[in-house]
Amino acid sequence: GNSVTQMEGPVTLSEEAFLTINCTYTATGYPSLFWYVQYPGEGLQLLLKATKADDKGSNKGFEATYRKETTSFHLEKGSVQVSDSAVYFCAPAGTSYGKLTFGQGTILTVHP
């Protein structure tokens, strides 16, 4: 089955700093890749996705590029805000129906 390694947290940044959260995966074939976010007290929300090699997913200023050669899907944002404080999960989809395999999550805290 698939597996995911995410950057260890927690990550603490000042507002407007640059963010990178690393994610690498092992999988059979070329799975669709997802980033989910969990804000405090809320459920998991889809942040962005990429379905094939070299695709770039983007949403709310976040970006991630599907790198087949390095099996990576690193999350980036040029200027974080306090409201971005949350837990971020990387997840490739596997099997014939899209079962998600989640990383352990990276806690991001952004200070004003």
Place this chain on the structure above:
Amino acid sequence: GAGVSQSPRYKVAKRGQDVALRCDPISGHVSLFWYQQALGQGPEFLTYFQNEAQLDKSGLPSDRFFAERPEGSVSTLKIQRTQQEDSAVYLCASSREKNYEQYFGPGTRLTVT
């Protein structure tokens, strides 16, 4: 439109009790997943339904766990004879079809005392 809903949001059970957790997926969504999220961890897959058919139950941790979706919409996850290690958040997700993005409910936090 309405998202995925789950009930109850919180459940406290004494060890040995049976519990039933309900999931109402987005209307018309064919695929339904259950995941278990332990404290401080990412969600882990439990089981998958396509309409009313349970096509994958490889993630269910023991035969005390049982899930059903008899009419292809609402699903129930049942845990018999709960143990302390069953304490976790149980998440339900639905998607329009297989391999489409999954939309998650708020989860049911189960605490076994």
